[in-house]
Structure formats: structure tokens, C-alpha cells
Amino acid sequence: MSEAQNELAAQIEALLRQYYENYYRKDLSLRDWRERVETRLDEERSFAEPHIRKIEDWTGQSFTGQRVLVVGAGTGAESVVLTQRGAEVHGIEPYDKAIEILHLKADLHGLPRQNFKQAGAEDIPYPDESFDFVYCYTVIEHVQDIARSVDEMLRVCKVGGTVYIQTPDYRFPYEGHYKMNRLPFSPRWLAALQLLLQGRSTAFLRSVNFVTAPQLNRIFFAHNALVQRIDPPWLQEWAAVRSRNRLHYWFAQRFGIGRDQNIFLKKLPPRSA
Numbered sequence: 001m002s003e004a005q006n007e008l009a010a011q012i013e014a015l016l017r018q019y020y021e022n023y024y025r026k027d028l029s030l031r032d033w034r035e036r037v038e039t040r041l042d043e044e045r046s047f048a049e050p051h052i053r054k055i056e057d058w059t060g061q062s063f064t065g066q067r068v069l070v071v072g073a074g075t076g077a078e079s080v081v082l083t084q085r086g087a088e089v090h091g092i093e094p095y096d097k098a099i100e101i102l103h104l105k106a107d108l109h110g111l112p113r114q115n116f117k118q119a120g121a122e123d124i125p126y127p128d129e130s131f132d133f134v135y136c137y138t139v140i141e142h143v144q145d146i147a148r149s150v151d152e153m154l155r156v157c158k159v160g161g162t163v164y165i166q167t168p169d170y171r172f173p174y175e176g177h178y179k180m181n182r183l184p185f186s187p188r189w190l191a192a193l194q195l196l197l198q199g200r201s202t203a204f205l206r207s208v209n210f211v212t213a214p215q216l217n218r219i220f221f222a223h224n225a226l227v228q229r230i231d232p233p234w235l236q237e238w239a240a241v242r243s244r245n246r247l248h249y250w251f252a253q254r255f256g257i258g259r260d261q262n263i264f265l266k267k268l269p270p271r272s273a
């Protein structure tokens with residue numbers, strides 16, 4: 001790397017530290033926030049790469065030559081990895097502190113800055129049918145309007161293309177942001193009460209939609225899209241951690257509900273009248 005690139009990388013690292021300290025320490029009051037921040041400094045390798053590889057394994061999807069939109073692109077890890085896979089990547093992200101890091105990463109990795117726009121999923125600044133693949137990972141639980149975001153992601157997806165949504169299922173007895181067990185099927189106010197009793201901040205929880213699979217299905221059924229949910233991997237994953245959390249494993253087996261939802265929406269041609 002040139003000296004200028006080294007400086008840019010150092011600037012990105014400093015901003016990532018601030019960003020994720022704010023998230024893990026202040027928003028979520030996680031005790032192990034320091035370790036989590038360290039892992040985030042290499043988020044391409046530690047977060048984005050393993051998940052994108054899972055998608056490739058599950059679906060046989062190749063991103064090479066695909067036009068991809070990353071919705072809720074955050075600090076850019078997925079955009080960098082998808083670009084390395086040979087995709088033409090665009091991204092939207094509403095939060096100014098995240099988009100600042102995303103733009104610097106674009107500079108570092110030679111991606112066009114103008115491909116990464118400050119925008120929300122509810123109003124995607126691209127024409128209809130612009131993308132082969134719309135990638136939306138742990139974002140739909142944070143948007144203002146879920147139905148409108150799904151409408152918009154399907155609008156900008158080409159016919160025959162895919163919208164991928166990964167999000168928790170809040171019927172499951174675990175809150176993944178706060179790393180906290182909770183009663184199954186319980187409402188948000190009970191999770192807030194738990195946090196208060198633990199002396200933790202609840203402000204971030206108020207911004208989380210307690211989204212469930214049936215709720216999303218009702219939204220999907222209004223669209224002409226094939227809905228495919230990936231089930232076996234979560235069961236295998238939970239089987240692997242069975243000895244660590246028997247309650248979670250029992251719940252997944254008993255109710256057929258996983259901690260996370262992995263949904264692929266294949267956009268079909270418009271229905272004839």
C-alpha cells in the first residue's frame with residue numbers, strides 16, 4: 001500500500017473504533033464491547049465474508065458480473081466483499097456517520113463514491129428493475145416502514161432477480177443486539193423491562209421492529225414474488241451449539257422457529273390482468 005493508502009486505512013480504523021464503541025458500549029451496554037470493536041476493525045473478513053459465502057453455498061448464487069444493491073450498507077463490509085466477488089456494487093445507507101466510513105472505504109478499495117448514496121430503504125433512489133440482487137442483511141428490523149421497504153426493494157430488482165433479507169424472528173427467545181435471552185413470543189416492553197432491571201439503556205431497543213416470519217409473509221404475499229426461506233442451516237447451526245444453549249435448540253426443534261430468518265424473494269413477471 002502507498003503512504004496515502006496507509007493514512008486512509010488508519011483514518012478508517014479510527015472512525016470504525018468510534019462508530020462501534022458507540023454502538024456496542026453506549027447503545028447496547030455490552031460487557032465485552034472492547035473485543036467486539038476489535039473484531040469489527042476487520043469486518044470484511046470477520047462478518048461479511050462468512051455470510052456471503054453461506055449465501056453462495058445455499059443457493060449456488062455467483063455474484064460475478066451481477067449488479068448488486070446493498071440496502072443499509074452500514075460501514076461498507078458487504079460492499080467491499082461483493083465487489084471482490086466481481087459484482088458491480090451500489091449501496092444505500094441513511095446514517096451519516098456510517099456513510100462517511102463507507103465513502104472512505106470506497107476510496108481505499110477503488111469503488112466509485114457516487115455508487116453509495118445516503119438514503120433509506122423506504123425511498124430507494126434508483127429506477128425500476130436496476131439490480132440483479134438486492135442484499136439486505138440485519139436492516140429490515142431497523143427501518144421506519146417495513147412494507148414500503150419491501151415494495152421498494154422489489155421495485156428496483158429486475159424480473160428474475162433476487163431480494164435477500166436476513167433479519168431476526170422475534171418469536172425466538174433471544175434478542176441478538178443485546179445478546180439477551182427473553183421469553184419466547186414476548187413483546188418489546190418486556191425486553192425493555194429486562195434491560196432496565198439489568199441497568200442497561202433501552203433507547204436503541206425503541207428503534208427495533210420486533211419483526212416475525214408471519215408478519216413478513218403477509219407483506220410478501222401482496223407481491224408477485226416467489227418466497228424461499230432457508231431453514232436447514234439454522235437448525236444445523238443450533239445443533240452445533242446445542243450443548244451451549246439447550247433452551248434455544250429445544251425451542252427451534254419444538255416450534256420450527258429459528259433465531260434468524262434468511263429469505264430469498266425471486267421477482268416474478270407481472271401477473272397478466
Ligand SMILES: C[S@@+](CC[C@H](N)C(=O)[O-])C[C@H]1O[C@@H](n2cnc3c(N)ncnc32)[C@H](O)[C@@H]1O
Nearest residue numbers: 072073074094095120121137138139142143144
Ligand atoms: C445492524 S446494521 C447492518 C449494517 C450492514 N448491513 C452490516 O451488516 O454491516 C443496520 C443498518 O441499517 C441502517 N438503517 C437504519 N434504518 C434504515 C432504513 N430506513 N433504510 C436503510 N437502512 C437503514 C442503519 O443505519 C445501519 O447501518
